[in-house]
Amino acid sequence: MPESHALTQTAQIHPLDRVFFSRDPRRVARELLGKILIRQAARTRLTARIVEVEAYLGENDPAAHSAAGNTARTSVLFGPPGHAYVYFIYGNHYCLNVSCEPEGRAGGVLFRALEPLSGMDEMARARDIEIHGPEDLRKLTSGPGRLSEAFGITRDRDNGCDLASATSSLWIGDDGYRARGIQATRRIGITKAADKPWRYLLDGNPFVSKKMRK
């Protein structure tokens, strides 16, 4: 059997405190690296480690959706911390964020890439792709649209969901894993405030989005 930290599934996973999310999104983003996203369905549980995120500030960040103010679309970002903000983009893809800052103040963290831990068969089915080798695993959840598809995340289903509660079908857990190194880069795919280094990733992790490591 291949040696992999992906198989360390014996550790207990517990949810994060609400106050964890009630802070500056840049701080929350860095500390979310290494945590686990969990989809609990009736018969299946999908888990994957968070390896790449981006911070979006409140109304003072031109790249953030919340810069447009509190609208029907962005209201979750202005609501209580720790809740899922799901938006639809390019007519094709859903993207998952978690709300930050205390209620009344906007801010969020975009999930950009995950390292699958369990339920890979289900994820492949949801993505409608086939996995032929370990190399192919990154096609499941390396990218914000991909991970949302793998986890069956849609706006109808998940927008507003409480990610700080283990009773939710979608939540964020901590299994005690501690990140060794964090890298910060510019955020991907934006035109406004593109110079800010608010994309964070686990150093050297092969499951980050974009380029394949050789």
Next chain:
DNA sequence: ATATCGATTATCT
């Protein structure tokens, strides 16, 4: 290997 482009719709100007 990188570059370009089409898909398809919610949201904003």
Next chain:
DNA sequence: GATAATCGATATG
């Protein structure tokens, strides 16, 4: 009417 926190397919060096 234009744009967008993307992806995958196709073209080109």
